[in-house]
Amino acid sequence: MPLLPDEILRRLSDRFGDKVRPGKSPGSGQVIALVAREHIRPILAHLRDDPELAFDFLVDVTAVDHLQLELPEMEGHRFAVVYILRSLRRNHIFEVKARVPEDDPVIPSVQDLWKSALWGEREAHDMYGIEFEGNPDMRRLLMPEDYPGFPLRKDYPLRGRGERDAFPQYRPPRISAGSGEAKETAP
Amino acid sequence: MGIEKIFGDSVITTSVQAVVNWARKNALWPMPFGTACCAIEMMATLSGRYDMSRFGAEVIRFSPRQSDLMIVSGRISIKMMSVLLKIWEQMPEPKWCISMGACASSGGVFDTYTLVQGVDQFLPVHVYIPGCPPRPESLLDALLKIREIVDGTVANAGVSPETVPEPVKGST
Amino acid sequence: MSEATGTKGERGLSPIEFEDLRRGHAQDPSYRGEHPEPRFFVTDEEVDEFGGKRMALNLGPQHPATHGTLRVMLELEGEKIASADTEIGYLHTGFEKSAEHMTYHQWITLTDRMNYMSAINNNVGYAIAVEELLGIEVPRRAQVLRVILCEITRIADHILCLGLQGMDMGAFSLMLWAFERRERIYDIIEAVTGARLTTSYTRIGGLFRDVPPDFPEMARTFGRDFPRFLDELEGMTIGNRIFEDRLRGTGRISPEDAVSWGLTGPILRACGVAYDVRKAKPYSGYERYDFDVPVREEGDSWGRYLQRIAEVRQSLRIIEQALGDLPDGPVNIDNKKIVLPEKGEVFDNIESLIHHFKLIMFGHGITPARGGEVYSATEAPNGELGFYIVSDGDMVPYKVRVRPPSLYNYAIFPKLIIGAMISDAVAVLSSLNIIAGELDR
Numbered sequence: 001m002p003l004l005p006d007e008i009l010r011r012l013s014d015r016f017g018d019k020v021r022p023g024k025s026p027g028s029g030q031v032i033a034l035v036a037r038e039h040i041r042p043i044l045a046h047l048r049d050d051p052e053l054a055f056d057f058l059v060d061v062t063a064v065d066h067l068q069l070e071l072p073e074m075e076g077h078r079f080a081v082v083y084i085l086r087s088l089r090r091n092h093i094f095e096v097k098a099r100v101p102e103d104d105p106v107i108p109s110v111q112d113l114w115k116s117a118l119w120g121e122r123e124a125h126d127m128y129g130i131e132f133e134g135n136p137d138m139r140r141l142l143m144p145e146d147y148p149g150f151p152l153r154k155d156y157p158l159r160g161r162g163e164r165d166a167f168p169q170y171r172p173p174r175i176s177a178g179s180g181e182a183k184e185t186a187p
Numbered sequence: 188m189g190i191e192k193i194f195g196d197s198v199i200t201t202s203v204q205a206v207v208n209w210a211r212k213n214a215l216w217p218m219p220f221g222t223a224c225c226a227i228e229m230m231a232t233l234s235g236r237y238d239m240s241r242f243g244a245e246v247i248r249f250s251p252r253q254s255d256l257m258i259v260s261g262r263i264s265i266k267m268m269s270v271l272l273k274i275w276e277q278m279p280e281p282k283w284c285i286s287m288g289a290c291a292s293s294g295g296v297f298d299t300y301t302l303v304q305g306v307d308q309f310l311p312v313h314v315y316i317p318g319c320p321p322r323p324e325s326l327l328d329a330l331l332k333i334r335e336i337v338d339g340t341v342a343n344a345g346v347s348p349e350t351v352p353e354p355v356k357g358s359t
Numbered sequence: 360m361s362e363a364t365g366t367k368g369e370r371g372l373s374p375i376e377f378e379d380l381r382r383g384h385a386q387d388p389s390y391r392g393e394h395p396e397p398r399f400f401v402t403d404e405e406v407d408e409f410g411g412k413r414m415a416l417n418l419g420p421q422h423p424a425t426h427g428t429l430r431v432m433l434e435l436e437g438e439k440i441a442s443a444d445t446e447i448g449y450l451h452t453g454f455e456k457s458a459e460h461m462t463y464h465q466w467i468t469l470t471d472r473m474n475y476m477s478a479i480n481n482n483v484g485y486a487i488a489v490e491e492l493l494g495i496e497v498p499r500r501a502q503v504l505r506v507i508l509c510e511i512t513r514i515a516d517h518i519l520c521l522g523l524q525g526m527d528m529g530a531f532s533l534m535l536w537a538f539e540r541r542e543r544i545y546d547i548i549e550a551v552t553g554a555r556l557t558t559s560y561t562r563i564g565g566l567f568r569d570v571p572p573d574f575p576e577m578a579r580t581f582g583r584d585f586p587r588f589l590d591e592l593e594g595m596t597i598g599n600r601i602f603e604d605r606l607r608g609t610g611r612i613s614p615e616d617a618v619s620w621g622l623t624g625p626i627l628r629a630c631g632v633a634y635d636v637r638k639a640k641p642y643s644g645y646e647r648y649d650f651d652v653p654v655r656e657e658g659d660s661w662g663r664y665l666q667r668i669a670e671v672r673q674s675l676r677i678i679e680q681a682l683g684d685l686p687d688g689p690v691n692i693d694n695k696k697i698v699l700p701e702k703g704e705v706f707d708n709i710e711s712l713i714h715h716f717k718l719i720m721f722g723h724g725i726t727p728a729r730g731g732e733v734y735s736a737t738e739a740p741n742g743e744l745g746f747y748i749v750s751d752g753d754m755v756p757y758k759v760r761v762r763p764p765s766l767y768n769y770a771i772f773p774k775l776i777i778g779a780m781i782s783d784a785v786a787v788l789s790s791l792n793i794i795a796g797e798l799d800r
């Protein structure tokens with residue numbers, strides 16, 4: 001029988017006390033559990049291992065940049081890392097958020113709990129610049145390796161800062177016609 | 188061609204040139220550089236209903252060394268631009284380029300940090316096809332226009348493979 | 360117009376230089392078999408088993424066998440793959456960033472371009488997410504039409520995957536047949552939405568417009584003729600020694616791995632896990648229709664091939680039931696704050712003009728509650744397509760995150776092909792149905 005998100009939140013609060021702050025979204029009624037980043041690993045491990053909850057499927061890892069959306073529960077933290085969990089056996093879904101400050105954007109990785117976190121965290125790092133400790137592969141996923149900046153941050157403009165006009169690229173060798181050899185003129 | 192050196196500019200070379208152009212335009216081998224949605228429409232053009240092999244252009248071998256018409260279909264990001272330029276350079280001359288769709292021609296609906304706003308900043312484009320994605324008939328029309336460019340019926344509007352724009356921006 | 364001179368060094372074939380490549384490129388001359396980036400799939404014991412010299416090969420971003428722009432860097436021992444790594448992002452477009460600068464309605468046009476094989480599924484997924492954020496429900500006619508069109512485009516996506524799988528195995532006719540059938544689907548979609556591929560058909564609160572009156576007849580004819588194509592496809596491939604042997608046994612995924620790596624869709628169901636969003640959390644009226652969720656046990660490319668054929672058959676069942684279920688009525692919800700009024704009324708009475716103004720001009724528009732957020736998932740042909748939307752009370756969303764099924768389906772790929780041959784790698788890649796537009800967004 002699937003548990004409702006309110007019930008899951010209540011069980012989490014019973015077990016972890018005030019480490020879990022409940023939240024409810026206006027409009028959609030989505031239930032959220034807000035935690036501090038130090039407690040994210042034990043809470044997620046409990047969600048996975050508890051036989052009643054049994055969240056064996058990590059749907060997505062993403063982040064929200066609250067630079068322009070000041071919410072009271074964010075309290076000086078800029079990023080919120082969002083974990084969306086699903087239980088295939090019990091058929092319920094739940095969302096956990098962890099707050100991450102701007103000057104120290106580090107959070108422990110959960111890639112040993114669910115392998116899908118490997119690429120989910122890579123993309124959150126690529127787009128927001130959040131470091132996930134414990135993820136063995138923190139290369140950029142979508143942007144070029146040497147790209148300066150994290151695109152989905154709110155202070156990054158839509159059209160970029162000129163990278164799309166000045167990017168490293170393959171240069172063909174300049175060959176002058178009429179001679180039998182390739183002259184390498186400096187491009 | 189070597190024959191021009193021997194005979195210079197005489198009636199023999201112009202006749203030979205006419206025959207060569209006729210052969211080229213009827214057997215254009217496209218190099219489909221398909222990245223996104225336009226690639227599906229290009230594949231549909233190559234398939235049964237809108238048949239591109241009527242015009243002799245069904246040989247797509249994905250090898251730039253053996254093709255002479257590049258069809259850039261789909262959005263080109265800054266990561267992909269180097270690859271596109273390398274493939275273009277690997278194609279032997281004479282070569283022509285069709286920029287298919289809005290994204291390849293001008294960036295399309297996406298005016299973002301990561302898309303090249305038109306491949307004509309880096310490649311000499313001979314025919315642009317608007318549309319998102321363009322209908323297969325548009326691609327066939329573009330192919331017919333390329334045929335007119337190949338055999339000289341239509342002036343080349345100043346775009347020729349010699350004038351490859353210098354990719355000066357950025358470092359290697 | 361210039362001529363090919365043919366003499367080396369003149370205008371013609373130009374040498375390709377390799378020094379200016381980025382660090383870590385497989386054909387970098389300083390590459391000596393030690394991958395500079397971390398390799399975490401091959402241990403030292405496995406390396407000894409191969410012995411001998413290794414070659415680095417790049418199935419580069421432009422390659423006929425990679426569907427879209429993927430780069431796979433292989434290390435080969437002869438023909439066997441010793442280790443593999445992959446790089447994506449060659450089609451990254453910035454969809455999510457664009458969403459923060461476009462209104463909710465404007466972004467619908469961008470949703471088609473993600474999974475461009477089945478555009479209506481993306482439209483419906485996004486519309487359902489925003490409708491959940493606003494807390495509204497569309498009329499039943501809109502729901503049924505969404506179901507019918509979703510299933511039609513799901514069939515289009517699956518048969519294209521099957522056709523391209525055939526093409527990668529060398530059976531080129533399968534691709535041509537698949538494209539012919541897709542053209543018939545395009546005819547239906549064009550009659551309904553006006554466009555073949557990028558439809559932008561749904562609106563928040565309903566649909567763009569009602570279907571033409573002969574749509575049920577068109578869909579019924581399509582549903583009657585289609586099983587014949589499936590029978591032809593099965594006749595060509597099942598029992599075909601070459602086809603079967605190339606696909607059997609390649610890219611086997613265990614159910615535990617599939618769940619841990621976040622796979623969804625036909626890939627997960629071909630491993631034995633019966634998870635379908637349409638059954639787990641039904642949306643848009645799917646709970647009213649009777650269809651099975653086919654599940655196979657093999658978990659390899661052959662299982663995925665048969666899985667997609669079985670899913671197409673189930674989709675045909677759903678279409679037939681939904682056509683019988685189609686009620687009359689409006690296709691748009693009757694809420695003037697969300698749905699644009701009819702153009703005739705806009706020009707006739709002042710109230711509709713005001714509503715039109717309020718929906719289009721800046722500062723107004725569809726405004727969900729501030730701080731509202733939603734995660735809503737639908738079953739796209741590739742798997743679970745989720746939209747996570749955060750709103751700040753403005754007419755422009757604060758954040759839109761697309762949970763792409765192809766991304767998580769592709770993450771497991773480098774691990775699957777270790778020990779296989781290059782042609783098996785191609786077979787596995789085509790069976791995963793990676794759409795680059797969705798992978799990179």
